Amino acid sequence: MSAAIHELTSYDEASLDSIFADLEAEVTAQTSALSSTDAVEAFRLEWLGRKQGRLGQLSALWLKSAPLEAKKTLGVRFNKLKALIEERLEAAQSGSGTSVTVAGLDITLPGTAQRVGVEHPLVRTMAEIVQVFQRMGYSVGIGPEVETDFYNFEALNFPPNHPARDTQDTLVVAEQDGKPLRERLLMRTHTSPVQIRSMLEQDPPLRLVIPGKVHRNDAADATHSPVFHQVEGLCVGDDITFSDLKGTLDHAMKAFFGSAVKTRFFPSFFPFTEPSADVQISCIFCGGKGCRKCKHSGWIELLGCGMVDPAVFASVNQRRIELGREPVYDTSRISGFAFGMGVDRIAMMKYGISDIGLLYSGDMRFLEQFA
Numbered sequence: 001m002s003a004a005i006h007e008l009t010s011y012d013e014a015s016l017d018s019i020f021a022d023l024e025a026e027v028t029a030q031t032s033a034l035s036s037t038d039a040v041e042a043f044r045l046e047w048l049g050r051k052q053g054r055l056g057q058l059s060a061l062w063l064k065s066a067p068l069e070a071k072k073t074l075g076v077r078f079n080k081l082k083a084l085i086e087e088r089l090e091a092a093q094s095g096s097g098t099s100v101t102v103a104g105l106d107i108t109l110p111g112t113a114q115r116v117g118v119e120h121p122l123v124r125t126m127a128e129i130v131q132v133f134q135r136m137g138y139s140v141g142i143g144p145e146v147e148t149d150f151y152n153f154e155a156l157n158f159p160p161n162h163p164a165r166d167t168q169d170t171l172v173v174a175e176q177d178g179k180p181l182r183e184r185l186l187m188r189t190h191t192s193p194v195q196i197r198s199m200l201e202q203d204p205p206l207r208l209v210i211p212g213k214v215h216r217n218d219a220a221d222a223t224h225s226p227v228f229h230q231v232e233g234l235c236v237g238d239d240i241t242f243s244d245l246k247g248t249l250d251h252a253m254k255a256f257f258g259s260a261v262k263t264r265f266f267p268s269f270f271p272f273t274e275p276s277a278d279v280q281i282s283c284i285f286c287g288g289k290g291c292r293k294c295k296h297s298g299w300i301e302l303l304g305c306g307m308v309d310p311a312v313f314a315s316v317n318q319r320r321i322e323l324g325r326e327p328v329y330d331t332s333r334i335s336g337f338a339f340g341m342g343v344d345r346i347a348m349m350k351y352g353i354s355d356i357g358l359l360y361s362g363d364m365r366f367l368e369q370f371a
């Protein structure tokens, strides 16, 4: 024990101030170093113990010999010191400011917080697009990200060495030179191969959306990533026309972006659709007046689409025959449309994300904003 129990020699305010300030400093110093329940209890006994407690001993001794006029001020000071001791003791016991060990276990350590996860903005956007089509009676299909040349290109009317393949360069699996081209594996460049897989498995009519990840040999910049996401759509049945395609996409864009959105269609080219179109929507930022986001045109390009090319149905029928299934995609009766859209761009527009790389960075500071 550092402080001896000694008699007071002077009762003037200045000496009392200094003596009590020393005592308070001692209490504070001791309580900031309490590291176990035993230490907390030892502190309590040292100061407040019924027989040996310093507070009791000091007040008995000093009050007894104090002149009458000093008793009151001494009493006030002792009460203040006691309040400090009790306050520090309570804090130590409840664990604030110090740890309390029980049977070797520090029960004052903060627990491990279970952080609730949220959907990644891409996953959420993809699910929302899919939902719009599910409400129109579409089912959901998925397919592999590692595809054969046949499904990714050949069956979709990209013949070997056709220049249309150059627009969709990708990673190919090594050491496959011994295999026929159509069996060689590559990372799919679009979700369209799942159109073929679905028509091989299912007879018409069919209506489905296909969300998924795709890969291209694109240099990464603010708007390009070698990995990105698409939602594909396919609708095949009797007498499906281009007006069905227009009506479906116009409705879907209004359902997704709001009923004020307009759509317009431009001629385009895809090997697996004929005719093909690019679809623009009126700018969701300026309502079509023209702003920086739409490069002052009032329109934003969002989708590729078209009527399923008869060559695609022919590939499907051919493959069905090879697989011993009936070639039911009879083009004198059956027609259909397909469309595809980039999920990343839509998510970026929707959430105001300026760099596509953020979607793939795994940076918690970015991701937490979607919680």
Ligand code: PHE
Pocket (backbone or CB within 6 Å): 189, 190, 191, 192, 232, 233, 270, 273, 304, 305, 306, 338, 339, 340, 341
């Ligand atoms: N697969 C095309 C692409 O990735 C998009 C598309 C899908 C176009 C379906 C028309 C029909 O560029």
